[in-house]
Amino acid sequence: MAENEDGTEKTEEPSEKKLREAREKGQVPRSRELATLLMTLGAALFLYFFGAGMAEDIQTIFIEGLSFDRSHAYDVHMLTNRILALVEQAIFMVLPFLMLMVLIALVSGSLLGGWNFSLQAMSPKISKLNPLSGLKRMVSMTALMELLKALGKFVLVSVVATYFLWYSYEEILSIGVEPTKMALAHSAKLILEAFIFVSLSLIVIAAIDVPFQVHQHISQLKMTKQEVKEEFKQQEGSPEVKARIRQLQREMSQKRMMQKVPEADVVITNPTHFAVALQYDPDSMGEPMVLAIGSDFMAAQIRTLAKEHDIPLVEAPPLARALYYNAEVDRPIPFQLFRAVATILAYVYQLRDGKKANKVDFENLPIPEEMQTDGPSE
Incomplete structure (x- = not known):
């Protein structure tokens, strides 16, 4: 259960005002595991459907880059133009993939806590340079959870990769007797399938991390009973002020x-x-x-x-x-x-x-x- 620095237990759910202020400070639930899952899975699916076309484009760029007239080697202007043309082709080739990654990064970041832009979160904080605060963060529940997630990802990815290698053992050995071009294509296919399987395995980590991040966010914003009373007073006004306002209203009403x-x-x-x-x-x-x-x-x-x-x-x-x-x-x-x-x-x-x-x-x-x-x- 969360506690204040003075040891007071935070037992009350955060109010709307508390949640709104936290959001203004940039404190919203975020899951890096969810973003990692979506980005790796998006990259794997993109390469699965469009990887062959990209491989052909890469082959074309290499062929054109290594095939040039003698005149290009002695003319700096022509050589520069040729290099720039190849770079332009490479940029247009990877641009859809990069745009997809940017889009997934933006969307995945907003799935849990929504869109949020906070200047307060961007401002530097001297307290973060305090070594005692850093040590406290290192032994916190969040740090422990991050360690467990890292170990979990390592074990899970290792198990999935090992199983995939064992399942594809004979297919991997057959690559050695295939022609070079076919072997390269076959290798790319196996690597892509392994990438997809490993990406799917991250669903387990994300499924654990998302509810934990939401729970951790709410726990950090929980309030003590005294904080709830103080906030209510701030919003509604103290009883003395409210009584005085009611008295003035009665006096004005009686005067009218x-x-x-x-x-x-x-x-x-x-x-x-x-x-x-x-x-x-x-x-x-x-x-x-x-x-x-x-x-x-x-x-x-x-x-x-x-x-x-x-x-x-x-x-x-x-x-x-x-x-x-x-x-x-x-x-x-x-x-x-x-x-x-x-x-x-x-x-x-x-x-x-x-x-x-x-x-x-x-x-x-x-x-x-x-x-x-x-x-x-x-």
């Missing part, structure tokens, strides 16, 4: 709410614990809107503003409690309270118009039972 109280048509109270300011315009509103809701000190402020702006205060404790617990600021009142609020508004409008208001029992308004909340009534 109090600024709307003067626009209210009525304030329903409990009479001291709760206060709810309502507004209703029959021409522009489908239902009454809640402008402000408060309890205790906030309720006192709402009542004070209402008195300053001559807004009617109606003591209806059951309705005030129902609105306080079920309504939301800047939203219409719950439809279940329409009848009760309509009764209050009708009462207020009669007073505003100078009419004699009908007597209303504010303690027994039509409030649904599920919205009747027990609470302070004074």
Whole structure:
């Protein structure tokens, strides 16, 4: 299990932030064995399908290079042109093979960790010159795994090569009695087949190395419980900061709410614990809107503003409690309270118009039972 320098065990899986930062530093899982397998196998298959054509091209280049007129030997310009032409033929002959190798190198490097370019990984690090760090790397699990892989490759390739030689023993001996040209072709064929078999044997090493590299990469990036907590604090903010932000948001919301109280048509109270300011315009509103809701000190402020702006205060404790617990600021009142609020508004409008208001029992308004909340009534 991975540990920090202070001995703390890293038991937690790396977070997305940790993986992203590691990728920015160039720390991604890579398997050299996978790249070696693909490159050797790609080279073997290319030579298997196109090796005969390349051999013919090489033969042509040698023949042309060794066959020239006497004039070429005494004319530097002609000799140079002939050499350059042969070099050009050789380049065009090996160019497809080289392009295939470059392509395989690029693709094989991205199969495990994906494409990644990091300037941080390219920058020099003085810590790598520390001999103690070098000794630590030499006795690490990664170094042990590299040693085991090297031994495994040696043993595996030796066994496969030995088996191939034993299997092709008679065919190899027959090359000695064949004509030279046929013997060369036959030898090339056997070498190519041996190359393919040895390349295929590396699948075993790659199959072991790939999951190990992924496991090693994740293990190196594992985090302690404290690191997880610290990262969470950095991303989400400390509880103190978050509490302060919430407090400021509440204060701003309350300030905006109090600024709307003067626009209210009525304030329903409990009479001291709760206060709810309502507004209703029959021409522009489908239902009454809640402008402000408060309890205790906030309720006192709402009542004070209402008195300053001559807004009617109606003591209806059951309705005030129902609105306080079920309504939301800047939203219409719950439809279940329409009848009760309509009764209050009708009462207020009669007073505003100078009419004699009908007597209303504010303690027994039509409030649904599920919205009747027990609470302070004074």
